[in-house]
Amino acid sequence: MGGQSRVGLGGSVPSLCCNSHHLPWVAGGAWVLMGGVGGLQTWVSGPITLATGGPLQQARGVGRELWVGDPLDRAQAAKNKGNKYFKAGKYEQAIQCYTEAISLCPPEKNLDLSTFYQNRAAAYEQLQKWKEVAQDCTKAVELNPKYVKALFRRAKAHEKLDNKKECLEDVTAVCILEGFQNQQSMLLADKVLKLLGKEKAKEKYKNREPLMPSPQFIKSYFSSFTDDIISQPLLKGEKSDEDKDKEGEASDVKENSGYLKAKQYMEEENYDKIISESTKEIEGKGKYMAEALLLRATFYLLIGNANAAKPDLDQVISMEDANVKLRANALIKRGSMYMQQQQPMLSTQDFNMAADIDPQNADVYHHRGQLKILLDQVEEAVEDFDECIRLRPDSALAQAQKCFALYRQAYTGNNPLQVQAAMKGFEDVIKKFPRCAEGYALYAQALTDQQQFGKADEMYDKCIDLEPDNATTYVHKGGNLDKAIEMFNKAINLAKSEMEMAHLYSLCDAAYAQTEVAKKYGLKPPTL
16 A cells, blocks of 8 residues: 655655655655555655745645645544445455554544544444443543434444443433434333333332322223212112221121122222131122122232232133123233234233123223223224214213223324314314313323414323323323422332333333433423
8 A cells, every 4th residue: 555755855746655645846855755544654855845935834736735834634544444345345444544544643622532432432333342332432422422423333332242321321411402203212212211111020029018009090090981870879788877986997798798898998098908707708709700700800900919910800701691781891901911012912801891791881992992092093982982982971080091092093184174173173072071181281282283383381280180190191291200200209119010120110201311411511391
């Protein structure tokens, strides 16, 4: 590679073999040995001056300038040579050139030096030398803290090195600095968040103590069922009119029934005793055995013990002589459990069977509609919500979720008139059902899509007034990530399944990472 040229008094310079440069006339009797990129250095013998008498500062080549005495230009030339090797797939040679550029570059030239490190990291990446990639990207980021390309390359290296926390921090910084516009960085963030969530949930769920959710949550859960025998109050005659003797003890019931006692505890919001009382009914093979199995299964689900709930649900579903409403409710709950476990085929089978055995049950269509939304089968979801509303015109949840399904359909189909109609539908729902928190939350999500942030915040605030312990509302609302993190940590302890817990951990980690990155770079925390 290294040709050389001798420049004498009054002599012209033959071309250099690597760069084809030509030097102009010089005076002073000096000889100049010049080499190209790749290891040969410039050597000057004696004082050299231009014919004009000024110091020799540059040699003009064909179409460009070569700064003989400028280390930065020599570093840039080395980098350019490295780029050619890189494009040719000669990564080892490219690394040598980038290394030379780094050694030549003046230390105060931060941006140039950061580029050379980042380029060398790119070559190491092609050779799958992930530790070297991370090290060079770190150098690049130290010199240029908002260097997105280096941050993203380091995030990918951390992923390969199984440094999930470091990967998340880098990819979160990339997402924020790019305004969440780069699909690749968002996909990596989503991937690492899910992996972190699964890891944390697996460990915590294994050692967790089952916890009963708050009374407010339990009431909200049962309010999503309108055709559910076990959540109905005790009928007149099933309990005596006697007041309870002690705090926390159910009133006497006319029959010595564990199930009826459990129902009484339910009315008193003394939820911790329901599983044990239901078990007494089941073990004694009492007349309310099917009801007790369903009630016990429901509370197993509420404390996050799906493994214990499933045999009880299976047994109720197989009891052909049991009340059809009980069997349909058991199918809905098992179908919802399968939905949480990401088993959509089994879930669909259960909902369809429930519709077959109890076609006038509004709950079937409401919960199946939710599954259809998750499966992105929006038209079918709207049909199910319509059927639910036909059977139960006062179903606030179904009406709110139908509006959201119609909105999603219009928004993804880019139909402004249908979007407008869906938005009006939300207004009608919250006016008709002012106590339905879901209506405000779903409307707020649609308003956020439409960039009506002020009105969206109003809707989120109303939702929070109705359900102050709903962590999801805080994260959708954004703006107060610290509060969201606090709420997620509470919700994690109440997760009904390992999968739900993993999702909550992912959201919590996302909120925390965005908060930390925003502080680090002096940015406004984004909404999640």
